[in-house]
Amino acid sequence: MEDSDGTAASPLLEVRNVSKYFGNVVALKDVSLRVFAGEVTCLLGDNGAGKSTLIKILCGVHTADGGSYLFEGQELSLTSPRDALQRGIATVYQDLAMIPLMSIWRNFFLGSEPTTGWGPFRRFDSKLAARVTRDEMARMGIDVRDPDQPVGTLSGGERQSVAIARAIHFGAKVVILDEPTASLGVKQAGVVLRYVVQAKAQGLGVIFITHNPHHAYPVGDHFVVLRRGRVYGDYRKDEIDVEQLVQMMAGGEDLEQLVHELERLADDVEGAQPAAGDLADVAHTMSDEVGPGEDGDGHARRV
Numbered sequence: 169m170e171d172s173d174g175t176a177a178s179p180l181l182e183v184r185n186v187s188k189y190f191g192n193v194v195a196l197k198d199v200s201l202r203v204f205a206g207e208v209t210c211l212l213g214d215n216g217a218g219k220s221t222l223i224k225i226l227c228g229v230h231t232a233d234g235g236s237y238l239f240e241g242q243e244l245s246l247t248s249p250r251d252a253l254q255r256g257i258a259t260v261y262q263d264l265a266m267i268p269l270m271s272i273w274r275n276f277f278l279g280s281e282p283t284t285g286w287g288p289f290r291r292f293d294s295k296l297a298a299r300v301t302r303d304e305m306a307r308m309g310i311d312v313r314d315p316d317q318p319v320g321t322l323s324g325g326e327r328q329s330v331a332i333a334r335a336i337h338f339g340a341k342v343v344i345l346d347e348p349t350a351s352l353g354v355k356q357a358g359v360v361l362r363y364v365v366q367a368k369a370q371g372l373g374v375i376f377i378t379h380n381p382h383h384a385y386p387v388g389d390h391f392v393v394l395r396r397g398r399v400y401g402d403y404r405k406d407e408i409d410v411e412q413l414v415q416m417m418a419g420g421e422d423l424e425q426l427v428h429e430l431e432r433l434a435d436d437v438e439g440a441q442p443a444a445g446d447l448a449d450v451a452h453t454m455s456d457e458v459g460p461g462e463d464g465d466g467h468a469r470r471v
């Protein structure tokens with residue numbers, strides 16, 4: 169990101185060359201990521217690419233085996249998710265840890281209830297909680313008529329938005345959304361995407377994890393594609409269009425695997441079936457079409 173005078177703004181959160189191993193499994197290798205305030209950074213990649221491992225490092229669940237972590241320009245090593253949260257790095261998980269039968273405001277304040285009164289007269293200030301919940305949701309553009317309504321009666325998209333509003337209320341500077349649209353239909357995904365934009369508009373650094381380029385592209389400012397634990401591509405929005413992003417995703421694992429399967433199948437039936445030659449041709453043609461083009465070390469070319 170550049171200011172008008174051409175000096176680069178500094179990232180809110182940054183990791184440099186982080187690696188993570190699970191025994192022999194290299195989950196992440198030399199991954200770097202920069203997250204700016206007021207921007208949506210999309211983290212894309214197929215299953216097993218390393219997305220969850222990376223966010224677990226960002227939010228203090230895992231410690232990296234190598235590399236550095238900087239937040240607001242300071243190098244740090246997080247000791248726990250609570251440590252991350254206290255510094256303003258909040259994560260909204262897919263399974264939201266909400267209690268469906270409890271009201272929206274109770275869920276909003278779960279674990280950090282405001283109290284009124286003193287000593288033995290201290291009690292949970294439910295009026296304040298209900299008001300704050302309604303106000304915070306209104307800032308996200310959601311009209312909660314009745315904060316007493318059980319959270320379970322909200323749609324999936326609305327529940328995600330309660331979680332995002334809660335993170336913002338409790339002082340998050342970075343909010344990490346782990347596949348918030350994965351289990352939602354088109355309309356509900358749209359609801360969540362609106363709140364992603366709202367969070368960005370409030371100046372947060374948003375990290376949006378998804379494997380759907382069609383969800384990422386409209387809201388993202390910056391796209392980082394992981395493949396097999398490495399950064400396969402890192403683009404700002406003006407450097408890539410949605411078709412190229414789709415190609416990077418779809419042209420990856422799935423097609424490659426299909427090509428290998430077809431080749432194996434062609435080998436198996438070689439000689440036995442006249443169709444074998446055709447299969448080999450199909451596999452060959454497809455391998456020419458895989459991905460946007462790779463350089464020698466398996467990274468996508470900048471396009």
Ligand SMILES: Nc1ncnc2c1ncn2[C@@H]1O[C@H](COP(=O)(O)OP(=O)(O)O)[C@@H](O)[C@H]1O
Pocket residue numbers: 190193194195213214215216217218219220221222
């Ligand atoms: N706790 C763990 N123990 C062993 N292997 C793991 C663990 N967590 C992740 N992995 C491996 O690391 C790789 C990346 O996984 P993950 O970060 O979950 O990918 P993604 O979220 O992109 O689907 C996978 O090969 C996965 O099997």
Ligand SMILES: [Mg+2]
Pocket residue numbers: 219220221
């Ligand atoms: Mg994952």
